[in-house]
Amino acid sequence: QLAYDYYAKSCPRFEEIIQETVTNKQITSPTTAAGTLRVFFHDCMLNGCDASVLLSSTAFNSAERDADINLSLPGDAFDLVTRAKAALELACPNTVSCSDILALATRDLVSMVGGPYYKVLLGRTDYRISKSSNVEGNLPRPTMDFSKIIQIFTSRGFTLQEMVALSGAHTIGFSHCKEFKSFLYNDTHYNQRFAQALQHACENYPKDQTLSVFNDIMTPNVFDNKYFQNLPKGLGLLESDHNLYDDPRTRPFVEMYANDQNKFFQDFAKAMEKLSVYGIKTGRRGEIRRRCDAVN
Numbered sequence: 001q002l003a004y005d006y007y008a009k010s011c012p013r014f015e016e017i018i019q020e021t022v023t024n025k026q027i028t029s030p031t032t033a034a035g036t037l038r039v040f041f042h043d044c045m046l047n048g049c050d051a052s053v054l055l056s057s058t059a060f061n062s063a064e065r066d067a068d069i070n071l072s073l074p075g076d077a078f079d080l081v082t083r084a085k086a087a088l089e090l091a092c093p094n095t096v097s098c099s100d101i102l103a104l105a106t107r108d109l110v111s112m113v114g115g116p117y118y119k120v121l122l123g124r125t126d127y128r129i130s131k132s133s134n135v136e137g138n139l140p141r142p143t144m145d146f147s148k149i150i151q152i153f154t155s156r157g158f159t160l161q162e163m164v165a166l167s168g169a170h171t172i173g174f175s176h177c178k179e180f181k182s183f184l185y186n187d188t189h190y191n192q193r194f195a196q197a198l199q200h201a202c203e204n205y206p207k208d209q210t211l212s213v214f215n216d217i218m219t220p221n222v223f224d225n226k227y228f229q230n231l232p233k234g235l236g237l238l239e240s241d242h243n244l245y246d247d248p249r250t251r252p253f254v255e256m257y258a259n260d261q262n263k264f265f266q267d268f269a270k271a272m273e274k275l276s277v278y279g280i281k282t283g284r285r286g287e288i289r290r291r292c293d294a295v296n
Protein backbone atom coordinates (compact mmCIF):
# COMPACT_ATOMS: atom_id res chain seq x y z
CA GLN A 1 0.00 0.00 0.00
CA LEU A 2 2.93 2.32 0.64
CA ALA A 3 4.27 4.07 -2.45
CA TYR A 4 6.73 6.80 -3.30
CA ASP A 5 4.06 8.53 -5.36
CA TYR A 6 1.20 7.82 -2.96
CA TYR A 7 -0.23 11.34 -3.28
CA ALA A 8 0.39 11.73 -7.02
CA LYS A 9 -3.34 11.84 -7.79
CA SER A 10 -4.87 12.91 -4.47
CA CYS A 11 -2.43 15.72 -3.66
CA PRO A 12 -0.08 16.37 -6.56
CA ARG A 13 1.55 19.39 -4.89
CA PHE A 14 2.36 17.47 -1.68
CA GLU A 15 6.14 17.34 -2.12
CA GLU A 16 6.28 20.91 -3.39
CA ILE A 17 4.29 22.25 -0.42
CA ILE A 18 6.51 20.42 2.07
CA GLN A 19 9.62 21.71 0.33
CA GLU A 20 8.31 25.28 0.40
CA THR A 21 7.27 25.17 4.05
CA VAL A 22 10.52 23.55 5.14
CA THR A 23 12.66 26.08 3.27
CA ASN A 24 10.85 29.07 4.74
CA LYS A 25 10.97 27.68 8.25
CA GLN A 26 14.63 26.61 8.16
CA ILE A 27 15.74 30.00 6.82
CA THR A 28 13.96 31.91 9.60
CA SER A 29 14.73 29.34 12.35
CA PRO A 30 17.97 27.48 11.56
CA THR A 31 17.53 25.13 14.53
CA THR A 32 14.52 23.54 12.85
CA ALA A 33 16.46 20.85 10.99
CA ALA A 34 18.03 19.28 14.07
CA GLY A 35 14.89 19.67 16.12
CA THR A 36 12.73 17.99 13.52
CA LEU A 37 15.19 15.13 13.02
CA ARG A 38 15.11 14.45 16.77
CA VAL A 39 11.31 14.63 16.92
CA PHE A 40 11.11 12.15 14.05
CA PHE A 41 13.54 9.79 15.80
CA HIS A 42 11.55 9.96 19.02
CA ASP A 43 8.31 9.31 17.15
CA CYS A 44 9.63 6.30 15.25
CA MET A 45 11.32 4.60 18.21
CA LEU A 46 8.10 4.70 20.16
CA ASN A 47 5.70 2.34 18.48
CA GLY A 48 6.68 3.42 14.97
CA CYS A 49 6.59 6.50 12.73
CA ASP A 50 2.93 7.25 13.34
CA ALA A 51 2.95 10.87 14.56
CA SER A 52 2.12 9.73 18.10
CA VAL A 53 4.74 12.20 19.36
CA LEU A 54 2.81 15.12 17.84
CA LEU A 55 -0.33 14.63 19.94
CA SER A 56 -0.93 17.03 22.81
CA SER A 57 -2.09 15.86 26.21
CA THR A 58 -5.77 16.17 27.07
CA ALA A 59 -7.70 16.19 30.33
CA PHE A 60 -7.94 12.40 29.99
CA ASN A 61 -4.53 11.51 28.59
CA SER A 62 -0.93 12.45 29.27
CA ALA A 63 0.72 12.17 25.83
CA GLU A 64 4.29 11.17 24.85
CA ARG A 65 5.19 14.80 24.38
CA ASP A 66 4.87 15.37 28.10
CA ALA A 67 7.22 12.57 29.08
CA ASP A 68 10.28 14.01 30.77
CA ILE A 69 12.68 13.08 27.93
CA ASN A 70 10.45 14.76 25.32
CA LEU A 71 10.04 18.09 27.11
CA SER A 72 13.18 19.38 25.39
CA LEU A 73 11.81 18.68 21.90
CA PRO A 74 11.85 22.11 20.29
CA GLY A 75 8.68 24.00 19.45
CA ASP A 76 10.03 24.88 16.01
CA ALA A 77 9.68 21.28 14.85
CA PHE A 78 6.04 21.10 15.92
CA ASP A 79 5.41 24.51 14.40
CA LEU A 80 6.85 23.32 11.10
CA VAL A 81 4.43 20.39 10.96
CA THR A 82 1.51 22.67 11.87
CA ARG A 83 2.38 25.04 9.04
CA ALA A 84 2.79 22.26 6.48
CA LYS A 85 -0.49 20.69 7.59
CA ALA A 86 -2.32 24.04 7.26
CA ALA A 87 -1.01 24.53 3.72
CA LEU A 88 -1.87 20.96 2.77
CA GLU A 89 -5.40 21.15 4.18
CA LEU A 90 -6.01 24.11 1.87
CA ALA A 91 -4.61 22.32 -1.17
CA CYS A 92 -6.08 18.87 -0.50
CA PRO A 93 -8.30 18.59 2.58
CA ASN A 94 -8.32 15.40 4.67
CA THR A 95 -5.75 13.68 2.50
CA VAL A 96 -2.21 13.84 3.87
CA SER A 97 -1.23 12.23 7.18
CA CYS A 98 0.83 14.02 9.80
CA SER A 99 3.24 11.08 9.89
CA ASP A 100 3.93 11.45 6.15
CA ILE A 101 4.46 15.20 6.63
CA LEU A 102 7.00 14.58 9.41
CA ALA A 103 8.84 11.87 7.46
CA LEU A 104 9.19 13.96 4.31
CA ALA A 105 10.00 17.21 6.11
CA THR A 106 12.79 15.44 7.99
CA ARG A 107 14.26 14.12 4.73
CA ASP A 108 14.14 17.57 3.11
CA LEU A 109 15.74 19.24 6.14
CA VAL A 110 18.58 16.71 6.34
CA SER A 111 19.50 17.32 2.72
CA MET A 112 19.02 21.08 3.11
CA VAL A 113 21.76 21.24 5.77
CA GLY A 114 24.15 19.19 3.65
CA GLY A 115 23.17 15.61 4.41
CA PRO A 116 22.24 12.83 2.00
CA TYR A 117 18.99 12.67 0.07
CA TYR A 118 16.95 9.50 0.31
CA LYS A 119 13.56 8.31 -0.85
CA VAL A 120 10.62 8.17 1.54
CA LEU A 121 7.74 5.73 1.09
CA LEU A 122 4.37 7.40 1.73
CA GLY A 123 0.95 6.26 2.86
CA ARG A 124 1.31 6.19 6.65
CA THR A 125 -1.72 6.88 8.78
CA ASP A 126 -1.64 8.58 12.18
CA TYR A 127 -2.04 6.63 15.38
CA ARG A 128 -4.71 7.47 17.93
CA ILE A 129 -2.70 6.44 20.99
CA SER A 130 0.09 8.37 22.69
CA LYS A 131 0.93 7.78 26.34
CA SER A 132 3.70 9.41 28.31
CA SER A 133 3.88 6.29 30.47
CA ASN A 134 5.10 4.23 27.47
CA VAL A 135 8.17 6.35 26.91
CA GLU A 136 10.59 5.48 29.72
CA GLY A 137 13.10 2.83 28.66
CA ASN A 138 12.16 3.03 24.99
CA LEU A 139 14.27 6.05 24.09
CA PRO A 140 18.03 6.19 24.65
CA ARG A 141 19.41 8.43 27.36
CA PRO A 142 23.08 9.49 27.44
CA THR A 143 23.53 8.07 30.95
CA MET A 144 22.03 4.68 30.20
CA ASP A 145 24.20 1.62 30.34
CA PHE A 146 25.60 1.35 26.80
CA SER A 147 24.36 -2.23 26.45
CA LYS A 148 20.85 -0.97 27.18
CA ILE A 149 21.19 1.65 24.43
CA ILE A 150 22.37 -1.05 22.03
CA GLN A 151 19.42 -3.20 23.03
CA ILE A 152 16.94 -0.38 22.30
CA PHE A 153 18.16 -0.37 18.70
CA THR A 154 18.72 -4.08 18.13
CA SER A 155 15.33 -5.02 19.62
CA ARG A 156 13.82 -2.90 16.85
CA GLY A 157 15.77 -4.70 14.15
CA PHE A 158 18.61 -2.22 13.72
CA THR A 159 22.19 -3.48 13.48
CA LEU A 160 25.05 -1.95 15.45
CA GLN A 161 26.31 -0.40 12.24
CA GLU A 162 22.92 1.19 11.59
CA MET A 163 22.84 2.47 15.16
CA VAL A 164 26.20 4.17 14.71
CA ALA A 165 25.18 5.61 11.35
CA LEU A 166 21.95 7.03 12.82
CA SER A 167 23.85 8.48 15.77
CA GLY A 168 25.71 10.57 13.20
CA ALA A 169 22.61 12.78 13.46
CA HIS A 170 24.47 14.45 16.32
CA THR A 171 26.52 16.19 13.64
CA ILE A 172 23.88 18.94 13.96
CA GLY A 173 21.90 20.47 16.80
CA PHE A 174 22.59 21.00 20.47
CA SER A 175 22.19 19.53 23.94
CA HIS A 176 21.19 21.17 27.20
CA CYS A 177 23.79 21.28 29.97
CA LYS A 178 21.85 18.85 32.14
CA GLU A 179 22.45 16.09 29.59
CA PHE A 180 26.22 16.03 30.17
CA LYS A 181 27.08 18.31 33.12
CA SER A 182 27.67 15.63 35.76
CA PHE A 183 29.55 13.46 33.29
CA LEU A 184 32.00 16.32 32.60
CA TYR A 185 33.65 15.88 35.98
CA ASN A 186 33.71 12.09 36.02
CA ASP A 187 35.07 11.22 32.64
CA THR A 188 38.68 11.11 31.61
CA HIS A 189 37.99 10.70 27.90
CA TYR A 190 37.29 14.36 27.28
CA ASN A 191 39.87 16.55 25.66
CA GLN A 192 40.95 18.67 28.64
CA ARG A 193 40.46 22.07 27.05
CA PHE A 194 37.11 21.00 25.67
CA ALA A 195 35.98 19.87 29.11
CA GLN A 196 37.01 23.20 30.62
CA ALA A 197 35.17 25.11 27.91
CA LEU A 198 32.05 23.05 28.56
CA GLN A 199 32.27 23.64 32.29
CA HIS A 200 32.52 27.32 31.59
CA ALA A 201 29.60 27.27 29.16
CA CYS A 202 27.44 25.49 31.74
CA GLU A 203 28.62 27.55 34.70
CA ASN A 204 25.19 29.09 35.25
CA TYR A 205 23.35 25.79 35.09
CA PRO A 206 21.04 24.87 36.86
CA LYS A 207 20.09 28.50 37.51
CA ASP A 208 19.64 28.89 33.79
CA GLN A 209 18.05 25.67 32.52
CA THR A 210 18.08 26.84 28.91
CA LEU A 211 21.88 26.74 28.61
CA SER A 212 22.94 24.44 25.80
CA VAL A 213 25.92 23.72 23.57
CA PHE A 214 26.42 22.33 20.08
CA ASN A 215 26.61 18.57 19.65
CA ASP A 216 29.34 18.96 17.03
CA ILE A 217 31.64 21.84 17.95
CA MET A 218 33.44 21.75 14.60
CA THR A 219 30.52 22.15 12.18
CA PRO A 220 27.38 22.48 14.33
CA ASN A 221 25.05 23.45 11.51
CA VAL A 222 26.38 21.25 8.73
CA PHE A 223 25.45 17.64 8.23
CA ASP A 224 28.84 15.96 7.67
CA ASN A 225 31.10 13.33 9.27
CA LYS A 226 32.94 15.72 11.62
CA TYR A 227 30.96 14.28 14.53
CA PHE A 228 32.75 10.96 14.03
CA GLN A 229 36.14 12.66 13.66
CA ASN A 230 35.52 14.42 16.98
CA LEU A 231 34.92 11.25 19.00
CA PRO A 232 38.48 9.81 18.98
CA LYS A 233 39.80 13.27 19.93
CA GLY A 234 37.67 13.47 23.07
CA LEU A 235 35.46 16.10 21.47
CA GLY A 236 32.22 14.14 21.80
CA LEU A 237 29.62 15.83 23.96
CA LEU A 238 27.37 13.19 25.54
CA GLU A 239 28.41 10.12 27.48
CA SER A 240 26.67 8.02 24.80
CA ASP A 241 28.71 9.78 22.11
CA HIS A 242 31.91 8.85 23.97
CA ASN A 243 30.70 5.28 24.35
CA LEU A 244 30.31 4.85 20.60
CA TYR A 245 34.07 5.21 20.32
CA ASP A 246 35.12 3.63 23.62
CA ASP A 247 33.11 0.44 23.18
CA PRO A 248 34.84 -2.15 20.95
CA ARG A 249 31.48 -3.22 19.53
CA THR A 250 30.88 0.15 17.87
CA ARG A 251 34.35 1.69 17.52
CA PRO A 252 35.11 0.15 14.09
CA PHE A 253 32.05 1.85 12.61
CA VAL A 254 32.99 5.20 14.15
CA GLU A 255 36.46 4.87 12.60
CA MET A 256 35.01 3.90 9.25
CA TYR A 257 32.64 6.89 9.13
CA ALA A 258 35.35 9.27 10.39
CA ASN A 259 37.46 8.23 7.41
CA ASP A 260 34.81 8.10 4.75
CA GLN A 261 31.99 10.64 4.58
CA ASN A 262 30.48 9.02 1.48
CA LYS A 263 30.11 5.73 3.32
CA PHE A 264 28.50 7.56 6.25
CA PHE A 265 26.04 9.30 3.92
CA GLN A 266 25.16 6.05 2.13
CA ASP A 267 24.59 4.19 5.39
CA PHE A 268 22.75 7.06 7.07
CA ALA A 269 20.40 7.35 4.08
CA LYS A 270 19.68 3.61 4.12
CA ALA A 271 19.17 3.55 7.87
CA MET A 272 16.81 6.53 7.68
CA GLU A 273 14.78 4.79 4.96
CA LYS A 274 14.52 1.81 7.29
CA LEU A 275 13.67 3.97 10.31
CA SER A 276 11.04 5.83 8.26
CA VAL A 277 8.94 2.70 7.75
CA TYR A 278 9.49 1.24 11.20
CA GLY A 279 6.20 0.31 12.88
CA ILE A 280 4.07 2.39 10.56
CA LYS A 281 0.30 2.01 10.38
CA THR A 282 -1.65 1.98 7.15
CA GLY A 283 -5.35 2.06 6.32
CA ARG A 284 -7.74 1.70 9.22
CA ARG A 285 -5.10 1.08 11.88
CA GLY A 286 -4.74 4.83 11.90
CA GLU A 287 -6.43 7.94 10.57
CA ILE A 288 -5.71 11.08 8.59
CA ARG A 289 -5.71 13.61 11.40
CA ARG A 290 -7.34 16.94 10.74
CA ARG A 291 -4.96 18.63 13.16
CA CYS A 292 -1.61 17.07 13.92
CA ASP A 293 -1.83 17.67 17.68
CA ALA A 294 -5.20 16.02 18.27
CA VAL A 295 -7.01 12.84 17.26
CA ASN A 296 -10.10 13.33 15.09
Ligand code: HEM
Binds near residue numbers: 034041149174175
Ligand atom coordinates in the same frame (compact mmCIF):
# COMPACT_ATOMS: atom_id res chain seq x y z
C1 HEM B 1 22.40 6.64 20.53
C2 HEM B 1 21.59 7.08 21.43
C3 HEM B 1 21.15 8.53 21.53
C4 HEM B 1 21.11 9.25 22.68
C5 HEM B 1 21.48 8.77 24.07
C6 HEM B 1 20.67 10.58 22.33
C7 HEM B 1 20.48 11.62 23.24
C8 HEM B 1 20.29 12.93 22.89
C9 HEM B 1 20.23 14.04 23.83
C10 HEM B 1 20.29 13.92 25.33
C11 HEM B 1 20.11 15.17 23.11
C12 HEM B 1 20.02 16.60 23.65
C13 HEM B 1 18.58 17.04 23.76
C14 HEM B 1 18.44 18.39 24.38
O1 HEM B 1 19.13 18.69 25.36
O2 HEM B 1 17.60 19.20 23.91
C15 HEM B 1 20.09 14.80 21.72
C16 HEM B 1 19.97 15.69 20.68
C17 HEM B 1 19.75 15.29 19.37
N1 HEM B 1 19.59 14.00 18.92
FE1 HEM B 1 20.05 12.34 19.94
N2 HEM B 1 20.45 10.64 20.98
C18 HEM B 1 20.71 9.40 20.45
C19 HEM B 1 20.55 9.05 19.12
C20 HEM B 1 20.01 9.86 18.15
C21 HEM B 1 19.56 9.43 16.85
C22 HEM B 1 19.60 8.00 16.34
C23 HEM B 1 19.09 10.54 16.21
C24 HEM B 1 18.46 10.68 14.83
C25 HEM B 1 18.47 9.78 13.87
C26 HEM B 1 19.29 11.66 17.09
C27 HEM B 1 19.03 12.97 16.77
C28 HEM B 1 19.33 14.05 17.59
C29 HEM B 1 19.35 15.43 17.13
C30 HEM B 1 19.17 15.90 15.71
C31 HEM B 1 19.60 16.21 18.25
C32 HEM B 1 19.69 17.74 18.32
C33 HEM B 1 18.33 18.28 18.68
C34 HEM B 1 18.21 19.79 18.64
O3 HEM B 1 19.16 20.48 18.29
O4 HEM B 1 17.11 20.29 18.96
N3 HEM B 1 19.81 11.21 18.27
N4 HEM B 1 20.18 13.43 21.62
Ligand SMILES: [Ca+2]
Binds near residue numbers: 043044046051052
Ligand atom coordinates in the same frame (compact mmCIF):
# COMPACT_ATOMS: atom_id res chain seq x y z
CA1 LIG C 1 5.34 6.85 17.35
Ligand SMILES: [Ca+2]
Binds near residue numbers: 220224
Ligand atom coordinates in the same frame (compact mmCIF):
# COMPACT_ATOMS: atom_id res chain seq x y z
CA1 LIG D 1 28.52 18.74 11.63
